[in-house]
Amino acid sequence: xxxxxxxxxxxxxxxxxxxxxxxxxxxxxxxxxxxxxxxxxxxxxxxxxxxxxxxxxxxxxxxxxxxxxxxxxxxxxxxxxxxxxxxxxxxxxxxxxxxxxxxxxxxxxxxxxxxxxxxxxxxxxxxxxxxxxxxxxxxxxxxxxxxxxxxxxxxxxxxxxxxxxxxxxxxxxxxxxxxxxxxxxxxxxxxxxxxxxxxxxxxxxxxxxxxxxxxxxxxxxxxxxxxxxxxxxxxxxxxxxxxxxxxxxxxxxxxxxxxxxxxxxxxxxxxxxxxxxxxxxxxxxxxxxxxxxxxxxxxxxxxxxxxxxxxxxxxxxxxxxxxxxxxxxxxxxxxxxxxxxxxxxxxxx
Amino acid sequence: xxxxxxxxxxxxxxxxxxxxxxxxxxxxxxxxxxxxxxxxxxxxxxxxxxxxxxxxxxxxxxxxxxxxxxxxxxxxxxxxxxxxxxxxxxxxxxxxxxxxxxxxxxxxxxxxxxxxxxxxxxxxxxxxxxxxxxxxxxxxxxxxxxxxxxxxxxxxxxxxxxxxxxxxxxxxxxxxxxxxxxxxxxxxxxxxxxxxxxxxxxxxxxxxxxxxxxxxxxxxxxxxxxxxxxxxxxxxxxxxxxxxxxxxxxxxxxxxxxxxxxxxxxxxxxxxxxxxxxxxxxxxxxxxxxxxxxxxxxxxxxxxxxxxxxxxxxxxxxxxxxxxxxxxxxxxxxxxxxxxxxxxxxxxxxxxxxxxxxxxxxxxxxxxxxxxxxxxxxxxxxxxxxxxxxxxxxxxxxxxxxxxxxxxxxxxxxxxxxxxxxxxxxxxxxxxxxxxxxxxxxxxxxxxxxxxxxxxxxxxxxxxxxxxxxxxxxxxxxxxxxxxxxxxxxxxxxx
Numbered sequence: 066x067x068x069x070x071x072x073x074x075x076x077x078x079x080x081x082x083x084x085x086x087x088x089x090x091x092x093x094x095x096x097x098x099x100x101x102x103x104x105x106x107x108x109x110x111x112x113x114x115x116x117x118x119x120x121x122x123x124x125x126x127x128x129x130x131x132x133x134x135x136x137x138x139x140x141x142x143x144x145x146x147x148x149x150x151x152x153x154x155x156x157x158x159x160x161x162x163x164x165x166x167x168x169x170x171x172x173x174x175x176x177x178x179x180x181x182x183x184x185x186x187x188x189x190x191x192x193x194x195x196x197x198x199x200x201x202x203x204x205x206x207x208x209x210x211x212x213x214x215x216x217x218x219x220x221x222x223x224x225x226x227x228x229x230x231x232x233x234x235x236x237x238x239x240x241x242x243x244x245x246x247x248x249x250x251x252x253x254x255x256x257x258x259x260x261x262x263x264x265x266x267x268x269x270x271x272x273x274x275x276x277x278x279x280x281x282x283x284x285x286x287x288x289x290x291x292x293x294x295x296x297x298x299x300x301x302x303x304x305x306x307x308x309x310x311x312x313x314x315x316x317x318x319x320x321x322x323x324x325x326x327x328x329x330x331x332x333x334x335x336x337x338x339x340x341x342x343x344x345x346x347x348x349x350x351x352x353x354x355x356x357x358x359x360x361x362x363x364x365x366x367x368x369x370x371x372x373x374x375x376x377x378x379x380x381x382x383x384x385x386x387x388x389x390x391x392x393x394x395x396x397x398x399x400x401x402x403x404x405x406x407x408x409x410x411x412x413x414x
Numbered sequence: 415x416x417x418x419x420x421x422x423x424x425x426x427x428x429x430x431x432x433x434x435x436x437x438x439x440x441x442x443x444x445x446x447x448x449x450x451x452x453x454x455x456x457x458x459x460x461x462x463x464x465x466x467x468x469x470x471x472x473x474x475x476x477x478x479x480x481x482x483x484x485x486x487x488x489x490x491x492x493x494x495x496x497x498x499x500x501x502x503x504x505x506x507x508x509x510x511x512x513x514x515x516x517x518x519x520x521x522x523x524x525x526x527x528x529x530x531x532x533x534x535x536x537x538x539x540x541x542x543x544x545x546x547x548x549x550x551x552x553x554x555x556x557x558x559x560x561x562x563x564x565x566x567x568x569x570x571x572x573x574x575x576x577x578x579x580x581x582x583x584x585x586x587x588x589x590x591x592x593x594x595x596x597x598x599x600x601x602x603x604x605x606x607x608x609x610x611x612x613x614x615x616x617x618x619x620x621x622x623x624x625x626x627x628x629x630x631x632x633x634x635x636x637x638x639x640x641x642x643x644x645x646x647x648x649x650x651x652x653x654x655x656x657x658x659x660x661x662x663x664x665x666x667x668x669x670x671x672x673x674x675x676x677x678x679x680x681x682x683x684x685x686x687x688x689x690x691x692x693x694x695x696x697x698x699x700x701x702x703x704x705x706x707x708x709x710x711x712x713x714x715x716x717x718x719x720x721x722x723x724x725x726x727x728x729x730x731x732x733x734x735x736x737x738x739x740x741x742x743x744x745x746x747x748x749x750x751x752x753x754x755x756x757x758x759x760x761x762x763x764x765x766x767x768x769x770x771x772x773x774x775x776x777x778x779x780x781x782x783x784x785x786x787x788x789x790x791x792x793x794x795x796x797x798x799x800x801x802x803x804x805x806x807x808x809x810x811x812x813x814x815x816x817x818x819x820x821x822x823x824x825x826x827x828x829x830x831x832x833x834x835x836x837x838x839x840x841x842x843x844x845x846x847x848x849x850x851x852x853x854x855x856x857x858x859x860x861x862x863x864x865x866x867x868x869x870x871x872x873x874x875x876x877x878x879x880x881x882x883x884x885x886x887x888x889x890x891x892x893x894x895x896x897x898x899x900x901x902x903x904x905x906x907x908x909x
Binding site for chain 2: 184185203207209211213216220221222223251253256259262263265266267269270272273274282284285286287288386387388389390391
């Protein structure tokens, strides 16, 4: 009886195995997304007869984008035009931005300032607006087409290179000689972000060409997918696993904050921190001379201001040979923080 | 006694099996499954090899296209520099102005000159770019055609690269010409309509792991990235690192298969771009898209093999059930008497011999029964009545002694009983009880007659200690009963 059972079990197992081979793959069924297109808010006094400029940002809830809105609003007031603003609440919502572009056109936008969430997917929409004769100015991120009026953004490849240059300087200043081995760990935010990818590429490019041969980038790059808490975990994991780390580089604000928190908590004054944006955590490290920290500060306020000027110039029929303007970054560390240029930029943050 | 006898009966029926049928089925299944696994493994290996070769071919095609494209651009720049070198232009200024006339009809973005002192003959935007990306140094040091790393152009916002070629006069270097092209010029070479959805094509800097995605689905096409991020998702990192080392060491080409943490299998191939030093074309294709048909074929084979195995198993099981049934019939025929359904002589002798083999002088009693005047009954009333008597006699024997020992038809009208235990009183009581049963037995025939029997009994070890002797003793006792007029029973030891 027992043996018969065994045979039944074996046969069942074989049958299951055969049947399961047909079940290995299943298509992911994505649920249809329904999103409500947000309204545009008037950022300036709306006066009849003035040009209407519509701003669409990546994330309405981010302090970074608030500074861009400030720049656009101030320029609008200064240059005498009506400014409206709106945007998505997540940097993944490129479809929502496309709908916002359509809405702006429908509401009678004379020009659009767009911070595109996706360089590839939004290219056709940008091209469509540009071809219709409405000036479209890009800020922060470029799209994969030449059909736009002008783009103001940080050249992130260059910014990454600047960060690598600063890291090499920081390590040298901390007394590590070219003959000594040194290790730098990297943490990145969302891996689908063109900005982050370009910063990482710039950092690696500069490092490969300019860092002493014995100074290495640790192969394990941690990505936190924009999760602030996980950025701290990633930083802890890197510091625990690689005990000989001399420097850490965060490609975006979240990653940099993650590193800064762990470095401060563990009082690792021997580790150089280089990152992006001026968070409270980085400010604390930079102002404490015992720590070795630098951050790359973008000029998003200027991006907004330049964008409004360019929109009005385009509406006036002025043409420019330049389509892509690198607004650049400034390096903020304990030596440069008092510089007037940096103080001026920080005053908008 | 009963248990022992039952055991003996069972063992007699089930002996001669030789090997376990279930073990054979199990071994067969294991062999089939192992064989199947080997076939699938070999097949997978072949698919991987096939993927590598196919990706290699695709990569070769694309890299040849790219190389040809860069070579074409390179030749154009070289020819331009030769043309300017031999032109009668009086100054760089004049040459530069002449060059500007070409822009409208060409695919490049900008063109200009750099003299030996580093003076740049270019637009304001180009000057800005030269300063930003350190291009003047490349222009000053270039000999043959040299290519810059890709960078984002201020004039288009897209990735571009600049080519430099030195200008000569009377065999001496007098400066350099630069021509800036959109990266699209070579990037588009990687695009193919048929492979676009599945194939990822990058150009990759072998030193920094930086990549520019030329083709593929999703985001980041036409922009910088770094493979260090992708590397975090690779499971079999060691194999990948071998591939990576090949790329860094300047090898011409290499292929690798790997699986990512989200379970996607890729085949990845690089080929050096001869006209872009340090750069390689990398093609990455999900194995599934390459070998979809092959994989269907593989699973079809596995399914077919599984069906064959299952069918074979069913066939074996069916055959086994049939064989078992037939065997049971034959075993019954060789063990039981077909008329009375009790043990036949051969089976009885075998079981009782086994008892005497396993135990030395076992305590037991042996009884020989003989139906009195059976031959006359047979002659007078026919064989049917005779057979009926034998069946009823055997049934009565079985009902009295069946639970305590072996009951057998020894031949004709002779029956034997072997009972465990040598208590003569108990055995005598059983025989008496049997006699009562026989007495009550009614035989249906023309004349009503009474059936009776004679029995001879012997015990072991009192009478003898071996089976043949014991049987002989019981036979002698029976003989004496018969001589004394039948219809009685007697112990051998009762003289």
